[in-house]
Amino acid sequence: MWRIQISLLGILFFIIFIETSVIPFISQGLRVDFFIGMIIALVIYAPFSRGFIFVIISTLFLQAFTGARLGYISLFYMIAYLGLDLLKNIIYLESFTVQFLIGASFQVFIVFLAAIIVGMDVFPVGIYSLMTGAFFTGIVTPVMVYIVYRLQIAYEPA
Amino acid sequence: MGRINTKIILLFIAALLILVLISLSQYGSSSAGFRYVREGYFFFHKAITSPVDVVSGLWSDYVDLVNTQQENIELKQKNDEMQIRCMNLEDLKSENERYRAMLGFKAAHKDFELIPASLLTQDITLVFKTAVIDRGRRNGFFTNMPIVSPEGVLGRVIDVTPHTSQVLLITDPNSSIPALIESSRIKGIVKGRGDGMLTLEYVRRTEDIHVGDCIITSSLLEIFPKGLKIGYINDIFKDERKLFSEIILTPCVDMEKIEGVFGISGNVADTD
Numbered sequence: 252m253w254r255i256q257i258s259l260l261g262i263l264f265f266i267i268f269i270e271t272s273v274i275p276f277i278s279q280g281l282r283v284d285f286f287i288g289m290i291i292a293l294v295i296y297a298p299f300s301r302g303f304i305f306v307i308i309s310t311l312f313l314q315a316f317t318g319a320r321l322g323y324i325s326l327f328y329m330i331a332y333l334g335l336d337l338l339k340n341i342i343y344l345e346s347f348t349v350q351f352l353i354g355a356s357f358q359v360f361i362v363f364l365a366a367i368i369v370g371m372d373v374f375p376v377g378i379y380s381l382m383t384g385a386f387f388t389g390i391v392t393p394v395m396v397y398i399v400y401r402l403q404i405a406y407e408p409a
Numbered sequence: 410m411g412r413i414n415t416k417i418i419l420l421f422i423a424a425l426l427i428l429v430l431i432s433l434s435q436y437g438s439s440s441a442g443f444r445y446v447r448e449g450y451f452f453f454h455k456a457i458t459s460p461v462d463v464v465s466g467l468w469s470d471y472v473d474l475v476n477t478q479q480e481n482i483e484l485k486q487k488n489d490e491m492q493i494r495c496m497n498l499e500d501l502k503s504e505n506e507r508y509r510a511m512l513g514f515k516a517a518h519k520d521f522e523l524i525p526a527s528l529l530t531q532d533i534t535l536v537f538k539t540a541v542i543d544r545g546r547r548n549g550f551f552t553n554m555p556i557v558s559p560e561g562v563l564g565r566v567i568d569v570t571p572h573t574s575q576v577l578l579i580t581d582p583n584s585s586i587p588a589l590i591e592s593s594r595i596k597g598i599v600k601g602r603g604d605g606m607l608t609l610e611y612v613r614r615t616e617d618i619h620v621g622d623c624i625i626t627s628s629l630l631e632i633f634p635k636g637l638k639i640g641y642i643n644d645i646f647k648d649e650r651k652l653f654s655e656i657i658l659t660p661c662v663d664m665e666k667i668e669g670v671f672g673i674s675g676n677v678a679d680t681d
Contacts, residue, residue, distance in 0.1 A: 264453055271530030271541075272454065279665040280605070282535045303419050307426065314430075315446035317532050318539035318567075318581055322430030329423050365536040369582045371603050377535075384535060 255297075255406045256305060262289070262398065263309050271316050280380035283387040286313065287357045288350070288395025290328065294335045295344050295396070296403045306332045319365065327361055347393045354392025358385040447541055448570040454529055521634065523671040524549055526556075529573060536603050538581035540564075542670060545572045553632050555673040561638035561661030562586070562626060563670055574672075579639065580605050580664060587629035588639055590622050599624060599639050599658065607640050607658040614647050614654050624658055634673060 266285035274283055286309065293302035310325035317324060335344065335353070342349055362381055526544035544550050546569050554566040556576050564584065568575040577584050584601040588609065597612040609624060622642045626633040640658035647654050 264450070267450065267530075267533070268454065268457060270533050272458075275531035279531075280535070282533065284533075300415050300419060303423070307423055311442065312446050313533060315443040315450070316530055316541065317534050318537035318575075318577060318583065319534060320431065321433050322427045324534075325423075325430060326427050329427070333420075362535050365534055366603070369536060369603070371536070371582045377604055380535060 258402055259305055280377055282384045284358050285391050285395055287354050288392035289399055290332050291344055291350055292396040292399030294339055296400055331357060350393040350396055351389040355385040355389030358388040444570040447573045451572045522674040524674055526670050526672060528667055538578040540576045542574050542576055545570050545574050547571045549674050550574045550672050555633045556670050558662050558670050563662050565632055587627045588624050589627045591625045592622055605664055607660055609656040609658055612654050612656060618645060
């Protein structure tokens with residue numbers, strides 16, 4: 252169990268590097284969320300206690316790299332985890348298309364929610380940046396799900 | 410039953426954690442834990458980027474060597490040309506110094522020390538605009554230290570660790586800077602919009618302002634030294650029912666191309 256958690260933390264640090272250093276270097280207005288893919292994978296393949304604890308810890312790491320008020324990032328991702336945990340028996344989360352749609356829509360949802368909390372108009376954020384970011388988040392979400400799945404079966408073969 | 414209990418306990422812990430974090434932020438406190446994360450990330454980032462820098466450095470050195478002879482000839486020619494130009498520049502320099510002394514610029518900025526830094530990370534969200542730079546307390550950075558680039562004001566330090574500093578960029582929706590219009594000396598507050606643009610607030614509708622006017626810092630809060638460029642007026646909206654104009658600014662600094670930045674150290678309080 253610990254080996255999986257440490258490996259997941261390693262992946263988390265790597266995606267923080269990609270999200271905060273590589274992607275802004277490519278385009279300032281582009282943000283791609285790799286973490287939502289990890290959340291979907293944890294909902295599908297890990298027990299609640301393990302997955303939820305990992306999400307709590309990870310959001311504390313992510314909080315260190317944003318100007319958002321303390322607690323908001325944790326709140327957003329925990330809502331996402333709990334929401335997906337409730338939905339996992341209703342929708343087929345293993346489908347790539349579903350993962351793409353969840354990833355893309357979560358990116359839009361999080362920007363809208365953050366903008367509302369800050370009290371700013373959503374559209375000045377840049378609709379093209381938002382849509383491009385949502386598209387790429389949708390693309391990387393199944394990839395992240397697959398990486399976590401491979402990790403899971405490598406350490407804990409069924 | 411046991412599984413449900415575990416779920417309830419975890420949800421309770423999560424709710425408590427969020428409440429604690431939100432309460433901490435009400436007091437403007439940034440937890441020491443987040444500082445440790447940024448500090449840890451600094452070494453992680455260096456470990457990843459250092460080999461890349463070494464390889465790219467070796468490659469560029471090799472390319473440099475290949476072109477050295479041709480470059481040497483060209484540089485010798487340029488050197489001759491430059492020497493001639495320098496004679497002219499020396500004259501211009503002394504003239505420039507005279508003007509600067511006349512304007513009192515030098516006297517106003519003599520206490521400043523510029524400490525160079527580079528960007529380490531940028532905000533993970535699209536709405537908030539913060540960055541982490543690779544200089545911290547050990548390099549003389551401190552909370553509320555002004556961060557500038559050669560083009561103008563970039564932001565201020567909001568949190569500092571031994572090796573890193575978190576910077577609130579002027580384009581962040583939480584950023585406010587006391588400012589004035591350079592030509593007319595009208596005062597206002599510059600706020601970030603989150604989309605890369607700025608607004609100048611609390612300027613009366615009746616004031617004479619124009620598109621293209623330069624906005625500079627005022628040292629009202631004693632955070633920024635007076636006279637640093639913030640941006641230019643891009644658009645003005647005047648509504649007869651409102652007391653203040655709505656003024657949109659374009660920042661002087663191109664946020665797409667931030668490279669080297671500087672922290673301003675020294676006493677800024679006596680510059681007003």
